[in-house]
Amino acid sequence: AQRVTQPEKLLSVFKGAPVELKCNYSYSGSPELFWYVQYSRQRLQLLLRHISRESIKGFTADLNKGETSFHLKKPFAQEEDSAMYYCAPLNTGTASKLTFGTGTRLQVTL
């Protein structure tokens, strides 16, 4: 069965500490992967996508096909990074659909 797992519901780190939000997927083929973020009182929005190999707001995510993981990382957490983060593989089957993980709440404290 196709599945995406974000094992941590809550991740609390101090400002300036490194951050790693875990995401593991179980999909046939090679899905495309995305990270979406929802800041407090804001709408869910795209943070970054694997295909772009980009760094957004200091965040990067490396696709590890061997481990089927797409962890989101940032070397130094900032207060404004506090939000809900969703890992989302895109199932490019007959009808492409984005499936979201259960989400991880990142809490950055002083």
Next chain:
Amino acid sequence: DTAVSQTPKYLVTQMGNDKSIKCEQNLGHDTMYWYKQDSKKFLKIMFSYNNKELIINETVPNRFSPKSPDKAHLNLHINSLELGDSAVYFCASSQGTGINSPLHFGNGTRLTVT
């Protein structure tokens, strides 16, 4: 100039009632979606329409019926509301359905069934 707008923002109603949530996007996108976010923040797709045609219909009770009068609108009608329907419902749109078509979300509608 809101890209994806949903109304109402909050909806409180009693069990057994019928209610609708409206969604409009002004991005010129072809595809629209409804997602449900439960109390544990789990976000799950419900429906997807492409050019007014239903393309995704997940395991959702028949009480939920989407309607797309045109490709800029996707409304969600819910009959005989139940306590378990309480959630935040998000509308989203995308230009297409491929990897280069990120979703643009609305602000959500918080539905509370009492």
